[in-house]
Amino acid sequence: MTDERSLTYVQAFTEAVRLEMDADPDVFIAGEDVGAHGGVFHTFDGIQKEFGERRAVDTPISEQAIIGLGIGAAVAGLRPIVDLMFMDFVLVAADQIANQAAKLKYMFGGTATVPLTITTTGGAGLSAAAQHSQSLEALFCHIPGIKVIYPSTPYDVKGLMSASVRDDNPTLFVLHKRMLGTRAGPVPEERYQVPLGVANVSRQGKDVTIVSWGKTAVDSLAAAEQLAVDGIDAEVIDLRTLSPLDIDAVVASVRTTNRVVVAHEAVRFGGFGAEVAAQIQEHAFDYLDAPVGRVAAPYSPVPFTPALEQRYVPDSHSIAAGVRATMARPLLGG
């Protein structure tokens, strides 16, 4: 059965790109090493071979110009996919992303359409040190006008990437570099979309809700299994899209579990978990039996040595520990 076919996280991405390019001649890819080399993480393997140099464009290492290329092409009618290789490099192109791509439509009174997909890889775990390991998704959630997507399963990678390309807005599509070749799962062969802005309840539970995304969503599932041994039944919500945020799914879960932990790989201070926590207390304060817990990276750049990096990045054990702390909190007034 085709439904049982398994692809890796990165293969699912490449397949989405291939299908979108096949379906629409206005879709092209551009970026450093995306053409002849197929991307440093094999994200675009075989694309140039299939679609040629015209539609799989190797550019100079010029992040601002790569994004600008995408913006100008998008406003003029194409549907570009432009790649920034490492999420850390989005900062090199921050003006073009945040001040130009995200704002053109609004500044132009709604007349401009910018169907631009920016792809990149985030996250630590490869001893890539502080400039190649960051999780900067919160920065772009703070900018109105750009959608932020961070999938955790191969199925979602493919469906969300197709949806991002077809969306008429700028999207920042983040792959976690630790899962590219290692995480596999069932992926249908046909072209399909997973809607942007819709969270997924990846594990049902009744005692506590864990809200997460990206690789941490996978680690949260593992944490839930550890907690199950202790008799704690955790529900796991994989946000999949951070902006727009599916707060309804989170609130619906919290109203039944009454306890919630937000887990992410980014630095805790000012992280996107803070926004999720704030919205939970705005929408479900009376349902909470404990303060919203957070599990995230400490306030430091990502360290190089594996000895420290392993301590830095939240994993299933630290997520489970965070959940236990939230569970141990006595009922307010109790």
Added chain:
Amino acid sequence: MDLTREQHLAMHRSMVRIRLFEEAAGSLMEQGKMPGFLHLYVGQEAVAVGVCEALRVDDFLTSTHRGHGHLVAKGGDLPRMMAELMGKATGYCGGKGGSMHINDLSLGMLGANGVVGAGVPIAVGAGFRNKYVGSDQVSVAFFGDAATNIGAFHEAANMACALHLPVVFVCEHNKYGEYTPTDRTMLIADVVDRAAGYGMPGVIVDGMDVIAVYAATSEAVERARRGEGPTLVEAKTYRFYNHHGIQNLGLKYRPDEEVVAWKERDPIFSFEQRIVESGVASREVLDATWAELRTAIDEAIVFADESPFPDEDQLLAGVFTESAHP
């Protein structure tokens, strides 16, 4: 260069449109009728008009914070421009962009820009689109001398050359980056020296001479249309008013004699002298243009004045495009 009488008069008309629009806008700002920042294009009219005369309506351009002239020259609608500057619902951006984001996508004018140099990569993207779809449309990036010290300019210029894109880079060298003389911020006198660094031809042109600008740009545009890649055109020009607003003489950052000397080379008056002396048209014809356009500007102001401000429900409209393609 052989130009028809119609071309002469069209370029003259376009420059006068810019001049009158800008002076009216400056006056309205001084009267407190115009919110926000206002970077006037007066003095540089020959650049926008000479360049746009070499373009077709379906060619693209990106502009700068000093962008009204580029939109007028591309054929922009004066009432909608004036309304936008006043923040009115009938403006080009529904009042949500203002002076620094004015645009008309139907004319290929992809926007003024509040960030120095930021429009240049976007023009390159539009140029990419032209080549991608096999069109002979070109894309023009307008920018100032100071923008050539910005990374985005260098990245975009290099990329356009590396990818052989149909882009014309037009530098309006007006000698100042805001209030700082350019000779203090770069050691080269001519921005065009930078062209060789990207492997493209560069040409210096008198930016106060609309025909010279037109001639140089036409060559660059034709080169781009033939698929021979980008050109850098550097127009030496001068802004008659302040970086922001209308005040000119008496500010310490540039000598009064310098302002006066450049004003003696006024791009409109010198062009008029040429038109009359060469017998292309009479003084009366030119005067009639001024009178007619003064009326048009007055009408634009009335339109803007009488237009409503946007409704509150417009605050959150247009952040995203709602309908995704299937």
